[in-house]
Amino acid sequence: MTPHQQAFMDAxxxxxxxxDRSAIPQRVAEHFCADEANANECARLIAAGIKRASxxxxxxxxxxxxxxxxxxRLCLVLNWAQQPICIVRLTEVSICPFEAVDAAFAxxxxxGDGSLGWWRDAHVAFFTxxxxxxxxxxxxxxxxxxxxxxxxxxx
Numbered sequence: 001m002t003p004h005q006q007a008f009m010d011a012x013x014x015x016x017x018x019x020d021r022s023a024i025p026q027r028v029a030e031h032f033c034a035d036e037a038n039a040n041e042c043a044r045l046i047a048a049g050i051k052r053a054s055x056x057x058x059x060x061x062x063x064x065x066x067x068x069x070x071x072x073r074l075c076l077v078l079n080w081a082q083q084p085i086c087i088v089r090l091t092e093v094s095i096c097p098f099e100a101v102d103a104a105f106a107x108x109x110x111x112g113d114g115s116l117g118w119w120r121d122a123h124v125a126f127f128t129x130x131x132x133x134x135x136x137x138x139x140x141x142x143x144x145x146x147x148x149x150x151x152x153x154x155x
Contacts, residue, residue, distance in 0.1 A: 075088050
């Protein structure tokens with residue numbers, strides 16, 4: 001984290017008890033999506049409390065040998081310029097085949113028109129390109145890591 005990002009995180013952490021701080025399993029700072037317009041829109045939707053979920057391709061974690069997100073993880077949400085926007089806490093993590101993602105999850109993602117159809121179209125394109133970039137294939141049975149979160153700072 002940059003000093004400015006760390007100061008933003010520290011401002012939130014100072015509101016927690018020592019026990020609550022020590023119970024946080026992971027802390028990350030990241031933007032959502034792979035391009036400026038979508039990263040900034042996702043940051044706006046998260047800050048507004050509209051976007052309460054996100055997903056990623058499980059194979060991406062496996063290819064990068066990266067640990068899966070854990071419930072309780074704090075994420076400092078950044079815009080494309082890497083400026084802190086808000087902090088969210090992960091409340092639920094599950095693994096699900098792409099084809100089994102339901103309308104409730106699509107709505108919780110809060111993007112587009114909120115429909116499952118919109119979600120599927122946008123994510124087929126995204127995951128197809130992402131999978132190619134990391135050297136795996138994407139299909140309807142590909143497993144996703146589904147994450148639900150709540151905005152904790154600022155309230």
